[in-house]
Amino acid sequence: MGATDAYPAADNVRALIEAQARARGDAVFLIAPDDGEEITFSKLRESAREIGARLDALGVRGGAKVAFLLDNGSWTAKLLLGVMASGRVVVPLNTAAGPAHLRHVLAHSDAELVFVAPQHREKLGECAVATVPASETRAPEWPAARGRAQVRAAAPAAHDAALLLYTSGSTGLPKGALLSHAAAVRGGRNAAGGHALGGADRALCVLPLCHINGAMVTAMAPLVSGGSVVMPRRFSASVFWNLIAQYECTWCSLVPTMINYLLDRAELEKFSFGEDARLRNFRFARSASAPLPASVLARWERVFCAPVIETLGLTETAGTVAANPMPPAARKPGSVGRAYGNEIRILGADGNFCGRGAPGEIVIRGGNLLGEYYKDPAATRAAFAGEWFRSGDLGCLDEDGFLFVTGRLKELIIRGGENIAPREIDDELHRHPAVLEAAAVGVAHRDYGQEVAACVVLRGGYAQCEEELKKACAAALGEVKAPKAIYFFDDLPKGPSGKILRRELPQLIAARAGK
Numbered sequence: 001m002g003a004t005d006a007y008p009a010a011d012n013v014r015a016l017i018e019a020q021a022r023a024r025g026d027a028v029f030l031i032a033p034d035d036g037e038e039i040t041f042s043k044l045r046e047s048a049r050e051i052g053a054r055l056d057a058l059g060v061r062g063g064a065k066v067a068f069l070l071d072n073g074s075w076t077a078k079l080l081l082g083v084m085a086s087g088r089v090v091v092p093l094n095t096a097a098g099p100a101h102l103r104h105v106l107a108h109s110d111a112e113l114v115f116v117a118p119q120h121r122e123k124l125g126e127c128a129v130a131t132v133p134a135s136e137t138r139a140p141e142w143p144a145a146r147g148r149a150q151v152r153a154a155a156p157a158a159h160d161a162a163l164l165l166y167t168s169g170s171t172g173l174p175k176g177a178l179l180s181h182a183a184a185v186r187g188g189r190n191a192a193g194g195h196a197l198g199g200a201d202r203a204l205c206v207l208p209l210c211h212i213n214g215a216m217v218t219a220m221a222p223l224v225s226g227g228s229v230v231m232p233r234r235f236s237a238s239v240f241w242n243l244i245a246q247y248e249c250t251w252c253s254l255v256p257t258m259i260n261y262l263l264d265r266a267e268l269e270k271f272s273f274g275e276d277a278r279l280r281n282f283r284f285a286r287s288a289s290a291p292l293p294a295s296v297l298a299r300w301e302r303v304f305c306a307p308v309i310e311t312l313g314l315t316e317t318a319g320t321v322a323a324n325p326m327p328p329a330a331r332k333p334g335s336v337g338r339a340y341g342n343e344i345r346i347l348g349a350d351g352n353f354c355g356r357g358a359p360g361e362i363v364i365r366g367g368n369l370l371g372e373y374y375k376d377p378a379a380t381r382a383a384f385a386g387e388w389f390r391s392g393d394l395g396c397l398d399e400d401g402f403l404f405v406t407g408r409l410k411e412l413i414i415r416g417g418e419n420i421a422p423r424e425i426d427d428e429l430h431r432h433p434a435v436l437e438a439a440a441v442g443v444a445h446r447d448y449g450q451e452v453a454a455c456v457v458l459r460g461g462y463a464q465c466e467e468e469l470k471k472a473c474a475a476a477l478g479e480v481k482a483p484k485a486i487y488f489f490d491d492l493p494k495g496p497s498g499k500i501l502r503r504e505l506p507q508l509i510a511a512r513a514g515k
Helices: 013-024 041-057 074-085 099-109 118-124 181-194 212-225 240-246 256-264 294-304 377-382 422-430 466-477 502-513
Strands: 028-032 037-040 065-069 089-092 111-116 130-133 161-166 176-180 202-204 228-230 251-254 284-287 308-314 319-323 343-347 360-365 388-397 403-408 413-415 418-420 435-445 449-458 485-488
Touching: 013 041, 013 074, 013 181, 013 212, 028 041, 028 074, 037 041, 037 074, 041 074, 065 074, 065 099, 065 118, 074 089, 074 212, 099 111, 099 118, 099 161, 099 176, 111 118, 118 130, 161 181, 161 212, 176 181, 181 212, 181 319, 202 212, 202 240, 212 228, 212 251, 212 308, 212 319, 251 256, 256 284, 256 294, 256 435, 284 294, 294 308, 294 422, 343 388, 403 422, 413 435, 413 449, 418 422, 422 435, 422 449, 422 466, 435 502, 449 502, 466 485, 485 502
Parallel strands: 028 228, 065 089, 065 111, 089 161, 111 130, 202 228, 202 251, 251 284, 284 308, 449 485
Antiparallel strands: 028 037, 161 176, 308 319, 343 360, 360 388, 388 403, 413 418, 435 449
8 A cells, every 4th residue: 555545535624634633643743843842633633623713712704814924833833724624714924025015915815813923013014904913832812702703613615715825926916826625635635645755754844834835745745644744933054954864854845045055055064965874764855836957956966865856836736736756766857747636738829738849838737726816807717728727837748748847928038039938048057056046037128129138146155257157058058048148146036935036137137237
């Protein structure tokens, strides 16, 4: 019997928590290193029931939206899972967002209650939503229920809404992806099954729970598989491997920015990678949320002696839709793997599906898709071609069914009628040892409409090398695709997942060029 055969058949979050509490009881589900708290599956069930009872007493009806603005921690995880299990819809707020973004999300989501940590309270300003002082490490300061009409929320069903998560928004204001209980559970199953996770596996969660990767991959997947998760408050490259060793973690989910940071300080680590017994349980790292250059993947595996499993996941699909096979099966660097728990096709500009190897838009069909963009029927209609969700990503499927993502529809650089996918330029820049981060982008040009430029962050100790990088790109990609200008920055703007916000780069370039 494989690991996936033992996963509970639950179709909603409450049923999943109840099933694992019965099956695993006092087994540890979550460890919070910052305060030493351990949550067993039984304690998770108790906290979910308590959260439900508290919300009942406050008169928060079933299906109502309940938000939180917290860093990662034991109580953040309890609220994420407990609010869903209670029959309400949880709205995780991005702790890195500015006040305007947060005010928009709170107003747009119709949240009736928001749990707020002290360090983030100022961002909300004069908040129209009822706030509950909370902490990542201890129970919220629940308000008195005096004078409130109590309710008794019904147990959630598979089709009921569970999670309202706002996308970072490639243009304009963020959209709220509304996911059902069935989609959330399926998202956890896809991550767990795609990596063959079992009860003995332990994740290190270094991605925020306000992002789909943190919420579904490193919180929901261990709940589905009966494994466990170690959840520090935030990512720190300097303690990453210490946590892996101390808590005997078997895997982690990262984004390429984090992978680069870990590689950049690899020589400072005290571990003998590939030989150190303290890391003997570590099986793999998972990469998602942004493209991972093949050169970076190869360097990780050479330095840290552990495989990187490239995957694809979206907010609108409750996370994982594709994953590379686990070793010893063959993986393909540069590919996000094969479809898992979904169907994936490539849609051409003519509205027909493309054959193997032909480029087009990646479309997805499965039980983990969002039900709608909240209060945005036009965006919902535009996002679907029949039953197929239009990802907005460009790519192709090879003869073995491996998916290669080449860019975003709205990020294509169109130079004199030539379509240029930024990722191939990013990948070439990352081959240079001086480059820590890189992103190509189109900038306005009088003759060609757009010209190729690139923004680069250098590793410590390296000097600017614009001509060297431009010549390397021209030699590998040709003059048309090579950046005509390279701009160096100390950091690049990123979303909550660590993905570089390419749409903001033209403004950075314009400001730099104007100096």
